Structure formats: C-alpha cells, structure tokens
Amino acid sequence: MREERKGSARLKAKKQTIIKELREEGYQLKYLLKAMCLSRSTYYYEVSKEDVVAKRSEAVASVIREIFEHNKGRYGVRRVHHELINRGYKVNHKKVQRLMHCMDLKGKRPKEKYHSYQGEVGKVADNLINRDFSTTKPLQKWTTDVSQFNLSWGKCYLSPILDMHTNEVISYDLSLSPNMEQIRRMLDKGLSRFSSLNGLIFHSDQGWQYQHAYFRNTIEKRGIIQSMSRKGNCYDNSIMETFFGRLKNEMFYGYEKDYKSYEEFSKAMAKYIDYYNNERIQAKTKWMPPVKYRLASMG
Template sequence: MFENLDAGGATHKYKAIKKVAGEYTISELCKLFRVSRSGYYAYLKRQQTDRDKPVKELIQAVYKKYDGKYGYRQTQLFLLQDHGVWVNHKKVLRLMQEMRLRSRIRRKYRSHNVLSAGRRIAENVLQREFKADAPNKKWVTDVTQYRVADTWLYLSAIKDLFNNEIVAYHMGVRNDNQLVLRTFQKALEKTKDVTGLIVHSDQGFQYTSHAYHDMLPKVGAQISMSRRGNCYDNASMESFFSHLKTEGLYPYDIRSMDEAQRRIDEYIQFYNQSRPQRKLNKLTPEQFRHQLSA
C-alpha cells in the first residue's frame, strides 16, 4: 500500500497521508513517510487557504462595496443577494477575522423622549409583538434627530412590521406636531384602507397631542404607546434609526443640510429595496412584500 514512500517529494507524501489519515494516526504516518507533523499541518492550512480564496475575494468585494459597514451576518446576506453564494455564517466570520475585516462600531442608543403631564396617553396594545402576518396591520413610528453644524435635522418615520419597510417619512428643522402629522399624511395617501391598523409610538409630545389622537381613530386605526421611559417597547423603530445613522450618516463627513437629507433619502431607498434581512428570509423589505402578491 505504501510502496515508493520517497517518490514525488513532500507534497506527494502529504497527499498520501491525507488519504489514509482516518486509518492511522498522523504521528505514525508522518514517521513512516519521514516528514514532520508541522509540515503536514502547514500543507493542510495551505490547502484550506487556496480553497477559501474565491470566497475571500467575494467577501472583500462586499466589504468594499458597502464601505466596511457590516459584520459577518449581514455580509453573509449580501454574498447571497449580490453574488448568489450562500456561505455558512461561521465560515464568513472566520474568513473576515483572517482578513481582519471588522464592521464599524455602532453607537449606543440614548433616549431623548420628552415627557410632560396632561397629555393624551394610550395603552401599550403592541406589547412588543414586532411581527405582523399582513401589510398595514402594525406600524411603529418615532422621531430621531441628527446634528448638521449648528442645526438639528429631525426625521419622522413609519415602519410596517410585516416586512420592516419604511412606508413614509418626513424631514424638517423643527421638531413639532406638523412633522409627525405630515408623515402620516404621506402614509395614508399611499395606503387607502388602514381599518384595524395598530400604530405604536413612544410617549413623545407629538404622539400625545390632540391632533394625533384625533387623526388616527378617524381612519380606523388604533393608537398604541410604549410605557413611560421604556425604549424597548419600540425597539423595532429604534433599530432602524440605529442602522440609518451608523450605515447612512456617521461614515460620511456631512457638511450641509441638503447633503444630510440626500443621504437619508438614499439610505431609506437602499434599506427598502437593496438591504436583505435575515428575519425576512434573506429578502429585502420590497422583495418580501412582492412575494406576498406573487
């Protein structure tokens, strides 16, 4: 079985050892073939590196395309979406570690809720059930802010929990009731029938206003609110704002309000149309919605 043990050089011997490695110990085989165990394991490592080279090149392409913003789990989804290649997440993690590719650190969320007495409060109907079995059954909404030089830009957005799509948003330099009301006007213009819809928010002053509480019941929607000071009750919306800022704003040196608004427009389009999500069976929000009607 082991004739001509010295023929073919070290690489030939390593190949022979690998073929019968399950029948004998590596130490016995290396002694028989007169090669070192360290040399054999170095050969295995080189083989593994060669096999991983095509995947590493794809990972590098994804990392570069998305400006190094993503960790191994989102990179795994982009490999499937952009290149049609499904790689085990543990392997993606290992290869990114070998290549020293790290995602940018996400800034922690800090609550900026403005609470005051005498406002109209609703019970927490949503109860952290951040899933819906059809579109326009559960919306979550909130307002976030982003500083541009000495000015604050405020963004109001509505997210559908069926497919995590941003159904409407509105930006302005004033954080007032009109910012939120205009957002809902846009959403309701696109969605004619919202009877039975649950709309969940925190207890920010815009959502406790009389105008807000008068508007939604008129179209058949039910108001739901987080418990006072509990940001986790609206975690799904906070998650979107976190992605928006760390992926769409923080990586760039934004100097003007126009640029900030453009970046937000571009990111929301990207988020809805091009960013796959594990919770959506590796599809983008739009793909997941279209799948329902297919």
C-alpha cells in the first residue's frame, strides 16, 4: 500500500514537471491538465512542493559553500556531509555530493618526503608498534617524523608529535634545517604538557635523530618506551605519512608562492595546526576535531 502511494506521488510529480516544461513552450495549462488527467489543485500543489524543495536545497547549498570556503577547500563530500550533521541538518550524502558538484566544489586530494635515515648511527629500537596503531585512549602511543618543504627562498623542516588515538598534534617544531636542536625543542614542548607519560610507546622511523642518545635518554627518563619502523618501510609509520600528505595538500601544494619568507610560512603553519587540532573534523575521531575528541575520551 505504501509503495502504491509512493508510486502515485512520483507519477504526479513527473506529470507536473512535464506540464511545466510544456507550458514554457507556449501550451495552455487547461489542455495539458486534461491530457495528463491531473487536477488544477494537484498541479499547483506539486509546483509549491517543488518550490519548497528548491528553497531548502538553496539554503543547504549556501551552508555547504560556507563550510567549504571556511575550510579553504580542504573538505570533500564526506566531511562536508558530517559537518552538516554536526550542525543539525538532516541531509543525504548523495544530495551533498550533487549540490557540491553543481557548485563545482571539489575537496583537495593528497599528492610526496625528507629521508632522515643515515644508517645505524646510534641505537635502533625494536618495532613494538608493528603496524598495530590501535589504541583505547589518548597518551598510549605517539609517533613522529620530519618532513621537508621546498620553497623559493629555501627549505623548511617540520617535526611534529602525533597522538595515535586522537590524531592531535601534541607539539611541533619548524626549522630551516633538520638538526638535533629542532628535536629537542619539539620534545620539550610535548613532554612538558603532561605530568605522567609512563608506559607510552613513542614510534618513529630509524632516522638519525631518533637513534641519538639525547632522544633516547630524554624519553626514557619519562618512562616512555621507544619503537622504530623497519628500515625503509613507510607503511610502518603510515599515520605520519597520512598526516604529512594531508597537511601538504591542504596548506602547501599550490600555495608555495604565497609564503615569501620563513616568518610567513611559520605563521601559516601555526595557523593550520591550530585549525587542524581545534576545528578540522575526522572520521577516526567520530567527526570531532582532535582536541575535542581527546577531552571527550578523557571524560
């Protein structure tokens, strides 16, 4: 019975659309209604329904554009859809896809890596993570790496710490050269945020920085256990690979010429990481920004 009603409603809507199109070609309404076996009141009811739907779509499209532009084109259909849900809109993801396509709004797609491996220059830790990135709460597993940015005036190196549970950037350091001082600053900022980190596993590749006695001794003093990927295996630290790819795609590729100096690039990086931590929603964090998810996870 319900299917019959749906079919009847669809047929009326289809007839209304046909009549509307033919009217635009100059045919008189009374003859069209007679030919389609549709009453005048039903026709105008269907027209008003179509207008309501069109106005709703217009309103949703306006919000979609606002979300897309606020996030500087970094959100695709899936994130825009979930942001709409977060804002209380009830809308199908296919409709979001259709509206974004109509407005030619396309989320950026990931496009490249600095290699810090220089052989065994210190102590290589066991691969305790072994691609098991699963966690039950924050501060169980951290990961780090260094990524290179090529700019017209030189190179920059970003060294962040990421929490595997929340994807939050715990701390980071941006430097003109990949040196131990950069790692020291990053560690100091990250470790000083938490009173207890005993038992946390800190993962990295086999870069010379992480084999260095300073790095090993500093984290050991805090009760942190070191873990390293196998040599030349990027999948063993895919969380960092994904993060760098996303960051470069969203604030670097295509914007390189906008950063005229280290100071400008440093400000842009700080702004992006603040946005990433406090605004950018993610599927892994139940469509919350990382900081909000950490606070929710810790009760």
